[in-house]
Amino acid sequence: MLDIITSAVETKTPEGIASAISRLIRGGALRSGERLPTVRDVAAALGVSPATVSNAWQALSKVGLITSRGRAGSYVLEASTAWMPPHFGELAGSHVVARLDLSTGTPDPLLLPDLGLALGHVPTRADTASYLDTRVLPDLEKQLRASWPFVPASLTILDGALDAISRSLEAIVRYGDRVVVESPGFPPFFDLLEQLGVEAIPVAIDSEGMKPELLAAALDLNPAAIIIQPRAQNPTGVSLTEQRMRELARVIRAKSHVSDPVIIEDDHSGEIATGPAFSLGQWFPRRTLHVRSFAKSHGPDLRIGALGGPTSIIDRVVSRRMVGPGWTSRMLQTILYQLLTASPSVTQISEARRVYHARQRALSEALVRAGAEHSPSDGINTWLRVRDEKAAILSLAASGIKVAAGSSFYAVPVESEQFVRITAGRIRDDFDQIGALLAAAARAS
Template sequence: MHAGSVQIDGSSPSDIAASVARLITSGEVAPGERLPTVRALAAQLGVSPATVSQAWQALARAGLIESRGRAGSFVRRRDGTWLPPRTQGLAGHLGPSRLDLSRGTPDPLLLPRLERALARVSASAETPSYHDLPVVPELERVLREGWPYEAEGITVVDGALDAVSRTLEASVRFGDRVAVEVPGFPPFFDLIEALGAAPVPVALDAEGMTPESLRAALARKPRAIVLQPRAQNPTGASMTAERAEELATVLRTHPNGADVLVVEDDHSGQISTSADVSLGRWLPDRVVHVRSFSKSHGPDLRIAALGGPAAVLDQVVARRMLGPGWTSRMLQRILVALLTDGESMDEVAEATRQYYARQRALANALAEHGVEAPRSDGINTWIPVHDERFALVQLAAAGIRVAPGSPFLAPDTAGAGEFVRVTAGMIRADASGVASAIAAAALPHPPGVYSLEHRWA
């Protein structure tokens, strides 16, 4: 290790762990670098070896360091290099935890059972032609019955992100700008950059994207807008019909709004407690609405529907014919069965009630500890913290994993604050205990600075 001055804040295990975590995150301590022994660092800081040992255990639980036995402890090398940049930051280093609230996935115990749906599907995977319509007629009928506006065309693809990706690929060119919510879904930022486009941050409040921020974004002449009308990830905000109409009015009256395509990702609609809403009610000729069934019926179904102008959907369908061709018709028929079976519908309704109850239980418990969490729809909630890295390590020490907030923020939104995203939908019990741990991690921790003359002994 090379010489230099490093700073350790505080003398408790959590403070020491958070300080070392910041050194790792900033790159001052590189992946693969050997850490000092517990006794050596304890002597330098004037604390007990047990204190440093607990800090090292917290860092290991957070996935930042790893022990190699007698060789010592090392900064863990980054995993998941096949993932896009911000998705890597969101995935983090996955290790054991008592309670994982970081993934943003539905509770598998609340997904509808598949037995009845499978029994209604043909035992053979017949497809008479490679050039059949990509959506089976019975699924299209069901989708149209529940669509929030009269869409010119409807098709299905392999999940919500696939739908957003293919829609933008058909509409956005290198150098274009794309307006996107901030905080927002990290893969959207990665996708926009992969297309050679530039993200234009748009602010949101408890009712979704704000009209004022949309006007400011339109001044930069974006080619498209990506928004989440319900259960926005990460905030859990849901758009009201009044807000949707305001946004549609902004687009209709702004000098730069006429040619802007709106892409709506309704990823959690089936388990949302908010009313179905879409700007397509007012702007059907320039809105592509995406409806995913991953959160409600199972991520591995890999099915999302998208409806909108035929000019856009035809490009999506034509491009898919040169790749996957279509989404498995067997899976489509399984989804039809799930969407029309009374017991399956009851199971999804019960999941919606459970997620709502879990969100409220966590919010109420946090309030008792002095942490105000926003009203959240769906399965995620967005919690402000004093220090993101400290909060992650502190919660890891308590056996709880949450997602860091920084991947959800666009690069040019400095000063937006620090947050963590918590998948409240996975808190099946002990909301009070979880809230206590989150509050302890979120609130400011006692200051204390220990400066070292050398990097490590």
């Protein structure tokens, strides 16, 4: 093992040694549970001081790659996410608690609305007259339709955005089909496609959304579906512009003789995004499924989302659920309806949207002042280009900051693209200090 480590080290600094060990662990050359050589042995082999290696070991420990067992030595940490789907597991990263965790992609709990008033409207008994009762509360459906970006033929409620997308794909695709995804994109989508035996066709995005010319090329492969996040795209925070949406619609229409994929739109941050609610359903209502989630705005633990689109597909989703969970609890639907209509919660969500927007701007401006290239994002996440992903993560870990590795967000590895995802919405203060640390990490190699 000592030979493997010494041959992998390119720069004999704490950062260089830590980066080499990180690459060996992530590449599988050093396996979970293996004992590392002693600090003194590594130092002697590299011709550096024990303090240099010790600092490298400390950095690796902070990011959750190794652990010290005292006199027994240091070991490669056992994977804590083995039970997760592979892309989801990569997104989860290490379980080490950081001083400031900006890797989660979750909202600031202090900006979630108070549930007290909504809970007061929940029935005191979890009863239903029939297992065949309507799946959606009429008042909630009316409220959702009033703000839907196109007129959906049917609408149903499911257990969050990912549940809606999973069930939509199950109703649409077959083994061996192809599905267009954004690149970078949301890792759980890649897991879903792999489990369904479907090939992901990555299409790059820019500051306005999916690139039309690359979508055109992808449509020549006759995909069964397109998955797109129109607002606050995860991980980049990009929201589609009206012009780009029109360009994508033109491309899809021009290729209709080759392919007629179902369009699945994941509006996961709609209530707290500042971008307008554009939808391809305005042009293709008979083959657009629009998903609206309330996890980022009203709370991840509500586990509720809405799916609207053509009746032919929605009916298949509802029918399949009848021999599974049946429906999403009407008690949860009552809570959501109250949160969407009661003045106090509506005001709280409006304030959360304003605060997230201000935090995104404050962080972006701090990054630019510190010498990084960056533009403000929408929603709670932002995307920062770095010189070396692993070096950046290690640099930030040394300061007690955790971010998500950008490589996790690519269906197909892209070596030339080095980024990290930052959950900017969880930064409440100290923007200049955090921006300086992030900018320094972006230059690390």
